[in-house]
Amino acid sequence: MDDSMKMCSENVNFFYGRQQALKEINLNILPNKVTAIIGPSGCGKSTFIRLLNRMNELVPHTTLTGRIYLDGQDILMPCVDPVEIRRRVGMVFQKPNPFPKNIFENISYGLEVNSIRNKRFIEERVVESLKKAALWDEVKDRLYDSALNLSGGQQQRLCIARCLAVKPEVLLFDEPCASLDPISTRKVEELILELKKDYTIAIVTHNMQQAARVSDYTGFFLLGELIEFDKTEKIFKAPEDHRTEDYITGRFG
Amino acid sequence: MKRDIIQKIGFFSLFLSILITFSFLGMIVYFIFSRGLPVISWDFLTQPPRNAMTEGGVAPVIIGTVYLTLGSMIFAVPLGLACAVYLCEYSPKSFVVNVIRISINNLAGVPSVVFGLFGLAVFVKFFGFGVSLLSGSLTLGILALPLIISASQEALIAVPYSIREASLSLGATQWQTIRRIVLPTAFPGILTGVILSIGRVAGETAPILFTAAAFYKRGYPKSIFSEVMALPYHIYALMTEGAHPDKQRAIAYGCSLILLFLVLSISGVAIFLRQQQRSYHG
Ligand SMILES: Nc1ncnc2c1ncn2[C@@H]1O[C@H](COP(=O)(O)OP(=O)(O)O)[C@@H](O)[C@H]1O
Ligand SMILES: [Mg+2]
Numbered sequence: 275m276d277d278s279m280k281m282c283s284e285n286v287n288f289f290y291g292r293q294q295a296l297k298e299i300n301l302n303i304l305p306n307k308v309t310a311i312i313g314p315s316g317c318g319k320s321t322f323i324r325l326l327n328r329m330n331e332l333v334p335h336t337t338l339t340g341r342i343y344l345d346g347q348d349i350l351m352p353c354v355d356p357v358e359i360r361r362r363v364g365m366v367f368q369k370p371n372p373f374p375k376n377i378f379e380n381i382s383y384g385l386e387v388n389s390i391r392n393k394r395f396i397e398e399r400v401v402e403s404l405k406k407a408a409l410w411d412e413v414k415d416r417l418y419d420s421a422l423n424l425s426g427g428q429q430q431r432l433c434i435a436r437c438l439a440v441k442p443e444v445l446l447f448d449e450p451c452a453s454l455d456p457i458s459t460r461k462v463e464e465l466i467l468e469l470k471k472d473y474t475i476a477i478v479t480h481n482m483q484q485a486a487r488v489s490d491y492t493g494f495f496l497l498g499e500l501i502e503f504d505k506t507e508k509i510f511k512a513p514e515d516h517r518t519e520d521y522i523t524g525r526f527g
Numbered sequence: 528m529k530r531d532i533i534q535k536i537g538f539f540s541l542f543l544s545i546l547i548t549f550s551f552l553g554m555i556v557y558f559i560f561s562r563g564l565p566v567i568s569w570d571f572l573t574q575p576p577r578n579a580m581t582e583g584g585v586a587p588v589i590i591g592t593v594y595l596t597l598g599s600m601i602f603a604v605p606l607g608l609a610c611a612v613y614l615c616e617y618s619p620k621s622f623v624v625n626v627i628r629i630s631i632n633n634l635a636g637v638p639s640v641v642f643g644l645f646g647l648a649v650f651v652k653f654f655g656f657g658v659s660l661l662s663g664s665l666t667l668g669i670l671a672l673p674l675i676i677s678a679s680q681e682a683l684i685a686v687p688y689s690i691r692e693a694s695l696s697l698g699a700t701q702w703q704t705i706r707r708i709v710l711p712t713a714f715p716g717i718l719t720g721v722i723l724s725i726g727r728v729a730g731e732t733a734p735i736l737f738t739a740a741a742f743y744k745r746g747y748p749k750s751i752f753s754e755v756m757a758l759p760y761h762i763y764a765l766m767t768e769g770a771h772p773d774k775q776r777a778i779a780y781g782c783s784l785i786l787l788f789l790v791l792s793i794s795g796v797a798i799f800l801r802q803q804q805r806s807y808h809g
Contacts, residue, residue: 329696334620361698371689374712383707384697433693440697 279343280305280474281326281363281444286340288321290333295321297498299340303444303491308466308475310485310506313495314521319478320368322495323446326476327363328356344444361388364442368449370429372421372436377404377413380421380432384440399439407435408465427458434465445469447477451484463488482522486510494518556787563784566777572785580743580765581774585782587747591660591755592789594748595739596729598664599671604721606668607675614676615683616705628680635673640733642670647737661751663739670734671724678720682713715804719797726793730786732759742768758786 281303288296295318303309303326311319324330325342328349341348349359373380381400390396400417404410409431413424421432430450437445447466451459466475466488479485485492486506493503494515502509502518513519574584610631618624646666656662686709694704710717740760748755765779766772 327696329692332692332695357695357698357700360696365696367689367692367696369689371687371693373690373693373708383694384699387694387697387699387703387707436693436697 278305279303280345281476282343283322283325284341284343286322286325286338286342288318288325288330288339289337290321291335295498296325299500301493301500301503303474303476305474306470306472307490308470308477308488310489310492311476311478311495312480312482312485312492312521315480317495318498319495320448323448323476323478324365326444326446327360327365329360329365331356361440362442363444363446364437364440365446365448366430366433366437366450368452370426370433370453372424372429372432374420374422376418377421377424377432378417381436381439384436388440403435403439406438406469407431408461408468409435425458427454427461430454430458430462431465434462438469442473444474444476447475447479449478449480452480459484482510482524494521496521559780559783559787562777562780563782566781567784571781575746576743576778579771580769580778581771585758585761585778585785587744588756588758588761588782589785590747591740591757592729592759592786594660594755595663595667595735595757596725598660598751599667599728600721600725602665602668603671603675603724607672608679608717610672611676611679611683612705612710615680616701616709631673631676635677638733639670639731640736642666643734643736643738645669646734651738657752658737658739658741658754659752660739660748660755663735663755663757664751666734666738667728667731670731671728674724674727675720678723679713679717682716682720683709685716686712715800719800719804722793722797722800726790726797729793730759730790732763735760758782758789762786 279302283299283301286296286299287294299322301309301322311323313319321330325338330336330338338350340350342350344359344362347354373383375383378400381403382396385396385399390399401410404413409428412428413419413432421429424432430453434450451462454462463484466477469475477485477488489506491503492506492509494501494509494513494517496517502513502515504514509518510522513522519525571584572589573586575587576585577583614624614628614631643666646662646669650656650662650665651658656665690708690712691704694708695701699707735757739755740757741754742756742761742764744754744756762779762782765775765782769775
């Protein structure tokens, strides 16, 4: 593999039981870029992205072949601790999933489970994360209110802040705006563009305009295969494969 | 118009069933109160019995029931919770585990006198704990185990997978996720289950019949190896033994009233907690 890649999948096949969900996926994720993954429902986008932080091995009866690299290291090797990988590769899910705790605890949790005990340090990191997630101004007066009282868009930004607090290197977003209204969606998109400076980002999205707006590279998945992967401009202006073109122009999907 | 009449008859018979059920309930409460209330007094609640159970109070009996119930929970809550966590969170979803799960649920249907005999054979005789607070607590604890396990399992299953996922994705271990996210979220449900099983255990007679209970014992239990008096057994003994049935019967109704009050208020607390939970999740 190439040293300039942050993450990289090599000949990845993935099975739920006997059903093959991914076929020979080779995809590179460049550092400090946003890589979008698009494709119709059920084509394996979530499955792929969840392999990058080893979340899919929690699903019983699955098989994975191929290699996945993070900074040149094969993260599928038996000696690699998945818990460590998940700390380095953070994830924001489709539906906001805050813990039923207060706002402060939602963010400090990730630090505490990673053995950070210093109170002053934790407080500073919570504030910093909320600011980075563009949520600070809205919640600074109610840090000790339940996170469940926030709006959907605020909850999703809280989940982003929670993820940022443990300082991952890569951020994975699985349709982060699927359950948000247009204004919250715009806020999250702006945030992603902002975060690009410090993080490597991969985002699954259903929304073509969103992929075009936020991403530098785009991969198009269809029925478990990676049909095309290129610069986002290229994919949207002059796709090589007619199936990509059909999908982007809305002829199916 | 025939349909109308059939419908009216249908509604009426449904209403009648409610009425019958409710009147039984009302009668129970009425009888226990009307016969028990006259003997209830401050002394009845705070004094030991006197004159061969015909006078005085029932304080040691109440205390005995409290000790037995607490003892059974000290044993059953940690064990039951641990089983539930293992079954829900760790065990593979295999055939064997399913069989274990079903067996535990069936255990809840075993008649309580069978638990009593088991306690006699195992705790009283085999382990040599004798007829004691300890043997009775353990026997009651075993009776409560399946209740606590199934209530805890339900509460654990109700915790959404998405927040476990969130925790794991932050680099938490599975154990940290269980300890810090799953258990606290399931806590109100688990607590409700525990309280309901306290109510159940407090009223049981058969499991303590051979393992813990004494009809008369001077003073309060001194150690976990003492025999104890307990409300349900005391009622039984007052009605079947002794030389002054009339005086004893009055005391038995007093005890029944106390027991009824205890059990109803315990389930009242459980219902209240369940309501709180609904509003929290809703
Ligand atoms: N936990 C699972 N068990 C079995 N099959 C699954 C599971 N998750 C996803 N699949 C299957 O894998 C395929 C890809 O799913 P997914 O990755 O969720 O697609 P997408 O995110 O692109 O909509 C689908 O056919 C889906 O039915
Ligand atoms: Mg998906």
